[in-house]
Amino acid sequence: MTKIVVIGAGYAGVLATKKLEKKLRKKKMADSTQITLIDKHPYHTMLTELHEVAACRVGEESVKMNLDQIFAGRKVDVVLDTVTKVDFENNKVQGKNNQYDYDYLVVAAGSKPTYFGVEGAEENSYSLWSYDDAVKLRDRIHDCFRMAADETDPAKKKELLSFYVVGAGFTGVEMVGELAEYTPILCKRFNINREDVTIVDVDGLSRPVPILPEKLSNKVDRRLRKMGVDVVMNASVVGVGKNFIKLKKNDEITEHVAGTVIWTAGIESSEITSEIAKEVTSGGRGRIQVDENLRSVDYKNVYVIGDNMLYTAPGEERPVPQMVENAEHSAATVAKNIVSEITKSGKLEAYNPKFHGVMVCVGGRYGVARGGMAKHQINFASFFAMFAKHFINIIYFIQVMGWTKIISYLKHEFFTIRNNRSFLGGHFSNKTPSFMLVPLRLWLGAVWVYEGVMKILEGWLTKPMLSGFFGGANAWFDSLLGRMTETADAVASASTEVVATVDATASASTAAAAGAADAVASASTAVSSAAGAAADAVASAGTVIFDWNFKLFETILVSGTDLVHSTISDIAFKIQVPFVDWFVENVVLASDGMTMFMQILIVVLQILIGLGLMGGCFTFLSALVSLVLQVMFVTTTGLYLNTFWMIFAGLALVFGGGYTLGIDYYLMPFLKKKWQKVKWARKWYLYND
Structure with a gap:
C-alpha cells in the first residue's frame, strides 16, 4: 500500500488531492494507494473572498466548503488534526492527535500574516x-x-x-x-x-x-x-x-x-511550514526550496506547492508568486509527478507555469485587471474586470465542487445580493416576494389543464390529428408568405384549420383571454361557405410583418388581417427550423402509431403540468416542461402573440414558485435531504445546498 499524505486543505492542497485521487482511480490503482489529507479545519476557505465577508457583502457560509462534501465518494481520508512536526528520516508526520506514515508527502500548509516586527x-x-x-x-x-x-x-x-x-x-x-x-x-x-x-x-x-x-x-x-x-x-x-x-x-x-x-x-509560511523549513533548504519567510519537479532539494519524496514553495521558473528573475494560479498549476504538476513515480511510467514534469494575469476588485462594482495569454496580456477595468473575476472563480469551483458550489456562488454574489453591491447592480437580486407568484402559478396551471381537457374532447386520444394540426399551420403561414402551390380548397382548409388548432390548441389563453372561440366559429363558417374564395381572402387580408432567414432558422411574424386593424390575437410568430420540420415529417408523422403516441404524450403532459402548477408540486419541473412545450409550438405551428404570456409565466415560475402555498414547501426539503445521501449524487456534486 503506497501512502500519500497531504498537509493543508488550502487551494493547492485540495486541488492536488483531488487530482491525485482522479489519476490513480483512472489507472485502477485506487485500492493500492492511500491518500490522507490533514488540516486543522473541516472546511476549505476561499481566502481571496474574505474581504466580502468582512464587509458583509456576502454571508460567511459563502467562503466555506466542507471537506467531507468536496471528497464525497472519493478514496481520500480527510483527517482533522494539527501537524506539529515531520520526521523526514522515518517518513512520519506527527500531529497533535496521531502519527501518519507516508511514502510521498505534499506540503501545502499555506501562509499566515507577517508583522515585520512592528511594535503592537x-x-x-x-x-x-x-x-x-x-x-x-x-x-x-x-x-x-x-x-x-x-x-x-x-x-x-x-x-x-x-x-x-x-x-x-x-x-x-x-x-x-x-x-x-x-x-x-x-x-x-x-x-x-x-x-x-x-x-x-x-x-x-x-x-x-x-x-x-x-x-x-x-x-x-x-x-x-x-x-x-x-x-x-x-x-x-x-x-x-x-x-x-x-x-x-x-x-x-x-x-x-x-x-x-x-x-x-504581507504573509509568511504557516507554523508547520516554518518548522519544516528549519530542517530543509529554504528561503525567506519560511518558503521551502524545490527543484524543477517541485520536490524538496533535500528529500525527493517530499513535494512542496502553493505558497510554501520557493522556485524560480526558467527565464524568470523572481520566484513564482504566492497567488492562487500558482497553487492551481503546482497542484497539477505534483499530482502528475507522484502518479508517474508510483506507476514507474513517464518522465517527471518540470514546472514551468504560464500565468494568465492578475486582477483586483475595489468593492463589488469595480475592478481592474491585466490578463490574457502568458506573453500577450491587456489591461481592462470596470465591468470586464469584474466579469473576469467571477468567471475565474466559477472555473475554480468547477474543479472543486462542481454544480453545487457554482449555484451557491451565483446565489450569494448575484441572486440574493443586497444594496446593489455587485457589478450588475441589484438587477438579478430576487427582491420580489414569492407569494406574489401564487396567482400566476394557479392561472397558468388552470390554462394547461383546460388545454389537455379540450384536446380529449376533440378526440386526441382516439384518432390521429397531428397531421392536420401541423399541416394547417404551415399552409396558413405559406399562404401569407406567397409560398402556396396547392388548390384553393387546400388553402382554405389550411387557413381555417390553423385558427382552430394553432391558437386554441397551442394555448387556451386565446380562448380565455382574447375571444378565440369567436375566431374558431367564424373560421368554421368560412370553410363551409366559400372554399374557393378563402385562399384569395387570406392572401389579401394577411400581412407579413417580417420574414428573416438566418439559414439555420427563419423567424416569421405575420398578421391574419391588415396591420392597421390587427389585434394582438391576429399576430402570429413562428421560428422555422429545418431540422424540426424534418423531425415532424419523418418521425412524428411517420406512422399513425407514433402520431397517437405523441398526441397522448402532449395531452398527458399538459394535464400533469397544470395539476403540478396548481398544487405547487414539482413546480420547477412543471414550469420547465411548460417552456419546452411552448418552444415546440413556436417551432412547429407558431403562436399568436396573446399566448406568449405563458412563456414568460413559465420563466417566472422556474425557480421557487411552489414554495409558497404549495406542496413543494414540504416535498422539496424532504427529497433534497434524501438526495444528498445518494452516493453518486454526492460524488458528482449533483445537489444544491
Whole structure:
C-alpha cells in the first residue's frame, strides 16, 4: 500500500488531492494507494473572498466548503488534526492527535500574516487571512458603528469611526474598497454622517498593487479616493496601539487615532511550514526550496506547492508568486509527478507555469485587471474586470465542487445580493416576494389543464390529428408568405384549420383571454361557405410583418388581417427550423402509431403540468416542461402573440414558485435531504445546498 499524505486543505492542497485521487482511480490503482489529507479545519476557505465577508457583502457560509462534501465518494481520508512536526528520516508526520506514515508527502500548509516586527501590530490589529478573521472583523465593524451611534464623547466617537488598513497589495485594496463601499450603508442604518468616518489605506509602497501596470494602479488609487478613502503611500507603520497607529514618512513619525487597524501587509509560511523549513533548504519567510519537479532539494519524496514553495521558473528573475494560479498549476504538476513515480511510467514534469494575469476588485462594482495569454496580456477595468473575476472563480469551483458550489456562488454574489453591491447592480437580486407568484402559478396551471381537457374532447386520444394540426399551420403561414402551390380548397382548409388548432390548441389563453372561440366559429363558417374564395381572402387580408432567414432558422411574424386593424390575437410568430420540420415529417408523422403516441404524450403532459402548477408540486419541473412545450409550438405551428404570456409565466415560475402555498414547501426539503445521501449524487456534486 503506497501512502500519500497531504498537509493543508488550502487551494493547492485540495486541488492536488483531488487530482491525485482522479489519476490513480483512472489507472485502477485506487485500492493500492492511500491518500490522507490533514488540516486543522473541516472546511476549505476561499481566502481571496474574505474581504466580502468582512464587509458583509456576502454571508460567511459563502467562503466555506466542507471537506467531507468536496471528497464525497472519493478514496481520500480527510483527517482533522494539527501537524506539529515531520520526521523526514522515518517518513512520519506527527500531529497533535496521531502519527501518519507516508511514502510521498505534499506540503501545502499555506501562509499566515507577517508583522515585520512592528511594535503592537500582532496584538492590536485585525488580520484577514482566515474564515475566523473575516467573521471577527465583520462583527468589529458593526460594533464600531453601533457603539458610535450612541456615543456622546466626540473623541471616543472619532476613535470608533477611524479605520486604518495597513497594506496596499491585493488584500489591502480589496478590503479597504469593500469597507468604503459598505460604510454609507452602515451610516444610513445607524444615522451617522459619512464625514465622521475616517478610512485610510497606508503602505510603504509608492503606489497601490505595484504588480499591476502603473496605469491600472492609478485607476485603483482614483477609485479609492472617490469612495472616500485617504490613500497614504510611502509611509511605513512603526507602531500600533489599542486606539492609535504610528506612521513614519520622510523620517517623521506621527501618531493618529485608529479604533480599528486591519493588517494586510504581507504573509509568511504557516507554523508547520516554518518548522519544516528549519530542517530543509529554504528561503525567506519560511518558503521551502524545490527543484524543477517541485520536490524538496533535500528529500525527493517530499513535494512542496502553493505558497510554501520557493522556485524560480526558467527565464524568470523572481520566484513564482504566492497567488492562487500558482497553487492551481503546482497542484497539477505534483499530482502528475507522484502518479508517474508510483506507476514507474513517464518522465517527471518540470514546472514551468504560464500565468494568465492578475486582477483586483475595489468593492463589488469595480475592478481592474491585466490578463490574457502568458506573453500577450491587456489591461481592462470596470465591468470586464469584474466579469473576469467571477468567471475565474466559477472555473475554480468547477474543479472543486462542481454544480453545487457554482449555484451557491451565483446565489450569494448575484441572486440574493443586497444594496446593489455587485457589478450588475441589484438587477438579478430576487427582491420580489414569492407569494406574489401564487396567482400566476394557479392561472397558468388552470390554462394547461383546460388545454389537455379540450384536446380529449376533440378526440386526441382516439384518432390521429397531428397531421392536420401541423399541416394547417404551415399552409396558413405559406399562404401569407406567397409560398402556396396547392388548390384553393387546400388553402382554405389550411387557413381555417390553423385558427382552430394553432391558437386554441397551442394555448387556451386565446380562448380565455382574447375571444378565440369567436375566431374558431367564424373560421368554421368560412370553410363551409366559400372554399374557393378563402385562399384569395387570406392572401389579401394577411400581412407579413417580417420574414428573416438566418439559414439555420427563419423567424416569421405575420398578421391574419391588415396591420392597421390587427389585434394582438391576429399576430402570429413562428421560428422555422429545418431540422424540426424534418423531425415532424419523418418521425412524428411517420406512422399513425407514433402520431397517437405523441398526441397522448402532449395531452398527458399538459394535464400533469397544470395539476403540478396548481398544487405547487414539482413546480420547477412543471414550469420547465411548460417552456419546452411552448418552444415546440413556436417551432412547429407558431403562436399568436396573446399566448406568449405563458412563456414568460413559465420563466417566472422556474425557480421557487411552489414554495409558497404549495406542496413543494414540504416535498422539496424532504427529497433534497434524501438526495444528498445518494452516493453518486454526492460524488458528482449533483445537489444544491
